Amino acid sequence: MKALVFGADGFEDLELFYPYHRLKEEGITTHVASMKKGPITGKHGYEITADIAFKDVNSADYDIIVISGGKGPEKMRLDKDALEIVKNFFKKNKPVASICHGPQVLVSADVIKGRKATCWIGIRDDIIAAGAQYEDSEVVVDGNLVSSRNPGDLHAFGREMIKLLK
């Protein structure tokens, strides 16, 4: 089993590292994807190396995407290859986990319409405008999609993310 964690400079550190280590804890090969290969730096100064650029990802190689939050999603959503990966996952009904600002990418990939989801409160109105059914809960699960609001929800986000893989 293989997982792909989306990150970009300005990522919310805990929201990238919690799912990253959690997936590895399950014995899952976990790669970080970004606009290009190489180091990316979180809001709080943690660094991690992106293993692969979005343009080089073969979606069929991976079983789950995790979209971390913070300032990363406003960059990822401008990358057409990142959006293609997300669209492919939704088309195939494969697990996607998205936290905080992560749903900005789901809005741009036009996959959130009619789906129950949550997000950082500051982008709540954007996901509603894009057709999502917003819920103010620590975690919302709707089919292949798991979403959470903020780093304080990581325990619930992790639990439901792992459940999608079992």
Next chain:
Amino acid sequence: MKALVFGADGFEDLELFYPYHRLKEEGITTHVASMKKGPITGKHGYEITADIAFKDVNSADYDIIVISGGKGPEKMRLDKDALEIVKNFFKKNKPVASICHGPQVLVSADVIKGRKATCWIGIRDDIIAAGAQYEDSEVVVDGNLVSSRNPGDLHAFGREMIKLLK
């Protein structure tokens, strides 16, 4: 089941938050203990509220201790009540998980002699001098004691920490 996570100002943010959320993910009530109740701040600026002061902890109430790393352990090790909690856990053979600089507390509590353990490389010689059998591994398990070296080991640390509770 209840868990106690030791923290103090200057804690290594990921090393506190990963086990904290991981324990909560298992449905375990998780409290943060420090020299006093109230907010503490990590090296990378994350804040969390200590639920209880070491002096007010009844060891019998908890099933596992996690000692986070960073700059916290040099403060915790000066708190005699923190050391008493640790001694009590070792006496009863209850789970203790310690990462990075966490074993500084184990040295001061005089519980590491003859035990296999790992730690942040910068304090390797201190745990050896205190009688530990140091191993350079992502995680070392010796009876009730789980130890890891640094934030990059959190996936293995989490896995073995949770196993001790099953």
